Each structure stands twice: as C-alpha cells, then as structure tokens.
Amino acid sequence: MRWRGRWRGASLSRRLLLGAALFIALALLLATFAIGFALHRFVQGQIDQRLDTQIVFLQSQLHMAEDGTLRLSGAVDGPPFDRPQRGWYWQVEGPRNTLRAASLEDRALALPRVPPKPPHRPPGPPPPEPTDVRPADGPGPDGMRLHYRVLQIVVGGAPVTILATAPRDAVMGPLRAAMGTLALSLIALGGALVLAMVLQVRLGLRPLERLRRDIAGVRDGSIDRIPDDQPREVQPVVDEINALLAQNAANLERARAHVANLAHGLKTPLATLALAVSERKGGDSAAGDLAALTGLMERRIRHHLGRARMAALNGPARARTALAPRIADLVVVQRKIYAERHLTFDVAVGADVAVACEQQDLDEMAGNLLDNACKWARTVIRIRAAADGPIVRLSIEDDGPGLSEQEMAQALRPGARLDESAPGFGFGLPIARELAELYGGELMLQNAADGGLRATLTLPRAAGAA
Template sequence: MADGTPRRSLRTRLLGAALVLVLAALVVAGLAIGVILHRFVRGQLDGRLDAQIVALRAGLEAGILPETLDAPPYDRPGPGWAWIVRRGSETIRSGSLRGGDIRLSDPGPEDDPGPPHPAWGTGPRGQPLYARVLTVPGPTPATIVVAAPEGELYGPLREALTSLALALGILGLCLLAGLAFQVRLGLAPLRRLRVDLAAVRAGTQERVPAEQPAEIAPVVAELNALLDQNARNLERARGHVANLAHALKTPLATLSMALAARDPDGDLRRQVEDMDRRVRHHLRRARAAALEGAARTRTPLAPRLTDLRDALTRLYAEKGVAIVVAVPDGLVVSCEGQDLDEMLGNLVDNACRWCRGRVRVSAATEDGAVRVRVEDDGPGLDPEAAAAVMARGRRLDEGVPGHGFGLPITLELAELYGGGLSLDRSDLGGLRSELRLPA
C-alpha cells in the first residue's frame, strides 16, 4: 500500500485458516485411526496367544505330554514364539526356548485367577517379547506364559500407519485443492464488483448491478446510493456554475458594448475580454473539478472533429487550408462535450492559423488513453518556444490575432481530466500537438 502497510488478503487469510484446520483434522484423524488400528492388531495377537493358553491349560488338566502341545510356530527356535508353564517346582517349556527362559518385566500377581493379562519381557537371546500370562488355580497353582515377538505387534501396525499417512496426505492435498477452489468461487463476486466499479469509474455504466449475493447486496446498495448522491451534488454544482456564468457573462458583455464607443484604442475592451476569458476558463475548471478527475460522460470523437473541420474549412477558406481527419468512428473519450470542443478547437484553430495549407488530425488508443495528434506544415517550434507558448498569455507573434490563452487552457483542461498536452515536430514539417485524454 501507499503507506507501506502490507495488504491483508482475504484469500490468504481464508486459505491459511483452511490449511490449519485441515492439518489439525488430519492429525486428529491419524491419531484416532492409529489408536483403533493398534487395538485391532493387538486384539488379533491377543486372540492368537490366548488360544495357545487355552490349549496349554486343557493339556495340563488332561495330563497331555508337553511335546504334543508344541505346534508351530512354538517348536521353532529363534523367532520369539514361545510358551512356558510353571507349576510348583516343575517348569515345562516350548521347544523354541531350547531350555531357555522368558523373563517378564511385570509378570503380575501370581494368585490372580482372572483371564489372561498382557506383559512384556525378553527371550533367551534378549529379543523383546509381548506375552499373555494366566494363573491357573488349584492345589498346585500353575502360571502359563505365552509370548510372541514384539515385531508381531508393531510390524503390522507400522505398515498400516505408513499406508494411512500416505492416504491422509493425499486426502489433505485434495481437501486443500477443493478449499482453494471454494475460496476462489466464494470471492468471485468481489472480483465482479471490482470490475463493475472500474466500469462505473470509466463511464461505461452508471451504477453497479443490484443482482448480487445476499452478503454483498447491502454494500452494493450503499455504493449505488453514494453514486446517486454524488450525481445529485454534481448536478447542483453544474447548476451553480451555470448561474454564475450567466451572472458574470452578461454584465461583462454589457460593459464591453458600453466601452465600444468610449474606448477608441480598444485597451479597456481588451481588458474586459481578458476578464471574460479568465472567468470562462475558471468556470470550466470548476466544472471539471466537480467531476473529480475524468468525467463519466462518454463523448464520441469523430463527429466532433468532423464538425470542427467543416467550420474551420469555411473560416480559413481564403487561405485554402486542407484539413484531413483520420479518426476511427468508434473512438470515445471520457470528457464533457463542451470541454472537448474547447480543447480540439484551440489545437486545430492554432494549426490552421500557422500552417501553409495542410492540417492533419489523427487519433488512436494507447495504454488506456486516447491520443489525438494535430499536425500542420507550418514553420513549427523549437523546444524553447514550445515551452514558452504553454505560459498563459504568452504569444510568440503579436502580429497574429489571439490572446495566448488557447494552449494553456487546453493543457489545464486536459490535466483536469487526467490527460495532458505535448508539443513536438511533425513529419509534415510544422508543429505536432498531442492531446491525451482518458478512453
């Protein structure tokens, strides 16, 4: 921004909030699903170990030899699948232990006849184990420990969580893409509102369309009310300016007529005419300033130049001036018609006054502005003289009729409309005046 404060973007804020919420939701979902998967995998492993505990308990109660209870994978050394039964001083082990032992970090109470409970321990080779422990009551209580490698619990869980993280990452990207599209779709009315406001400012439409979403409709209604109020203020200002112009021009005209017979040298009459020109100039300036820059009035350029060419051709008929107008028919400027006539009249009349016999007027749109070029085949001006004629009342040749206000007034009016005026050498040999006005 102009004051150096960074702009606060609604899109950035919405996308930032959406990103935080999506990440938080994915983290919570990942943790919840991880807990569920852990309980599921552990439940499957507990069921498998408890089934072996049931078989061992039944074998003890039936007096079955331990060898018949060593079904795979409890008969293979190394992997960590093992069981052990302690009853009094007797200890019965699975074949996978090869005489080794299972050391539990927390075996639990030995007199607990409840269902099997989990425990952690290590095997004969120090490998971490996950175990289920059951205490069998009786004259000689027995403790049954069935263990599995710890990897049987965390390995499947790790694989499942890896796949889950990948799926959640893809889901998060899809959600963010959907949210970005949603934010863009939701902010589309604001972009259309900006385009409509630019059209109002450029003069292509008078009001912002009232058909808007419910959230923006009150803002649009206030904007249209403001435009209507400004239009009414502008009309009142124009009325005051017109009244002032009428109140001043009539006495000045009367004074000029009264001095016609009493001022043989014409000095006082020229002063009155100078006053009249200054009054009209500042009244035009007040009217243009009331429009706050570029007017919203759209004035076609070609018809104005055609009428001006016809009038000046008759005016300079004795000189035989040929005025060529090359302006597209659809070219429109954002300017009041009277002010446009004033500016074009000053430039083309100046070219006709100084030309040898040829004047060329052309126009084109460039960088959002209309550039009107008035060229002649006269003597032209050097850079110093071109700067001098822009001064109010300055004339380079006192022998040519005029007051020296034409080009300065044209420049001021053009600047009031956001344009400008520049002087340069024409390829016809004379002066080229380039008038810039908003398109």
C-alpha cells in the same frame, strides 16, 4: 500488534488458503493418531487372542501327577510355537517343575512385572476365562522384546503360572506397514484437499475480481453503474456502490448547473462592461483604470470558475463521451438551422473515438465551432476526428473567407465580433477555448488549404477507448 496489522492487511484468498490449510493439516494429524490407535488396538487384539487361545489350550491339557509335578496330556507345540527363536513361546511354572515350549530350546522365560491381579473370584471351580489373563511386556531369553500374556491358576491345590509370548514386532511390524500406507494415502488426500481448496477459493473470489473490473470501468467511464447480476453475498455492496454513484451523479449535475448559472450570470455582463469601457476610454485615464480592473476581474472569474468546474467534474477520468453520435446529432441540428443555405457536411469520425469529457461540454464546444463554420461556409463543412495517442483531435473546416492572424487572435477574445452584421455576441469561440483548457486541451485556429477557416479542438482521450 504488528502481526495483527499484517493479518488484517492480508488478502482474502491468503486468509482463506492459510486457514483451510491449517485446518486440513490439523484434521489429517488427528486422523493419523486416531487411525493409528485403532489399528494398534486391532493388531494387538489379534495377537492377544492368539496367545489367550494357546493359554486356554495349555490349561485344558495340564494336570498334576501323583509325585506333585505338572504334566501335559498331549502335544501342545502347534504353529507358531514350534519355531525356535521366533518369539512365540509358552511356559508353565509349577511348585516342583516347569514345562516349556520346544521353541525355547531349554531356555527359560523370566516372568515380567504384570499388572495387579483382578479381584478374587467367589469360591468354586469355574474354569478360567481369557479375561483373567493379564498382559505384560519384557525381554525374552535372546534379548528379543516380547509381549506376554500371563494366567495364574491353581492345579491340584498348587499355584501354577502359564505364560505365552509373541514377538513385539508381531504387533509393530504390521502396524508400521499399515501406517506407512496410511501416511501415503493421507498425504495424497491432503494434496487433493489443498488443490480443491485452491480451486474453491479462486472460484469463490472470482465475483470480487469481476466487481473490481466493473468498478474500474465506472472510474474510466466505460460503464455508468455496476451490473446487478451479482452473487447474493456481493449484491448489497453493489447496491450501495450504485446508490453512491447515483447520488454523486445528481450532485454533479446540480454543481454543473450552479457553475453554468454563475458563468452566464457573471461573464456576459462583465464582457459587455469591458466593451463599453474600451469604447469610452480614449484618452481618459479613469476609463483605462476601469478597463484594467475589468480585465483583472474577468481573469479571476475565469480562474475560479475553472477550478469550481473541475472540482464538480472530479477530473475528466470518469467522463467518457463517444464522438461520432454527438457530431451526428449536432450536424442534424445545424442542417435544420441553416436549411436555406443547403450546406454540405463531409463527416469522417471513427465510431470508436471517445473523449474524456462530459457530454454537455462536448456539445457546447463542438456546437459553437460547428455553428461558427456554418455562418461563414459557402458550400462545404468538413469534420474530421482521430485519436493521436492520449489525445483526440477534432477539426471543423469551412470553405469561407478565412481569417488573418490578427483576426484569429481577436476572435478568441470574449465579446469580440469581427462582423457586426452576423448574428451572435462573440462568445462562441472563447467559450469553446475555455472549456477545452479546463479539460487540459486547447483550441487552435488556422487557415485551411482552400482558404477557409479550420478550428482544431484537442481533448484528452477517454480511458479504455480503442
């Protein structure tokens, strides 16, 4: 069972490579046996044909003399049967004498055990055919392993046995040489097939690697969905993933709307109640208790709304918003709102700066800060943004009157308004701070060098941002 689990957990490329390698090895092994068998039969057939020709020639020259001995009508020791101790021999055994090849040099061939004789032919004197010759293997007179061809006939009414032999190495020698060359060829072929298989697997699985990169891009927010130009086999998976992404985006938008509605439905009345209680408490202990309870409720609501918002966002990892175009759009809106004041906007935001933040939240944070700067600026608003390692710092600075340390702390409290004559409800800066904290960032207020107020918003940098 353990090996099954390991096999299921193995990579696709490893499975394909291992399966193809086993198949190639088995195919080459079977091909080696098949080709070796075919070569053996071919070489053996050539040797048998040479021996059978010699036997037929001996039979044609053979006759029975008047004294009952066997005689040959002519010379029959042609090549290679004229070479001594080479294994190419012939021998004719009769009832009274035995004829031998000159290459035997007066030595005798021992008749080996031969297969059973074929069925008896019908009566008549048809000449023997090579198909009547039976094969056998055995040792020769000098210990050499020989291959025999044996024919048993009747000459002058007497049984005669004709033998012709060839060295067994005449078959195995060429076969070994051929198989050696064949083995090298098959090894080279196997190597080429394995290389082609590796290339095929790599090319075949390349779309999966591209799909992995696309999914990583969706996760880090660099792309919204996986591109549709995929191979036909991968396209159904891509369609399902894109459908899931669209469904999650719709669910996220609904969750964001619910959280926003809950935030506006609870926080504004609660902040108003807190202000009313603080104005009336004076020396009233009951009003002081109500103020404490109101503060506790406000903290708990902030805590649970923050958790709900982060759960809806599923963390800032996927969120990615380019900063420059959002700041440009917000500046256009503020120019129209405060057109009668003729404010100058000095913007320096890199085109490659992006934050791990939803666009709506960025618009709300930066919009509140920019709106606050426009309310108090005399002539100029400076906007700067730059990446600093894993974070992005966005600063919005005005040339207004600025704030004291105490006023800065009060400005970040919900519902606290430093100037009742200015429009608004005092929730802009606290909302921007809360949103920044939800994303793991912060909002800091400090006086600028020329006396105005500088609001610095710190947010996490988007993954993959330059």
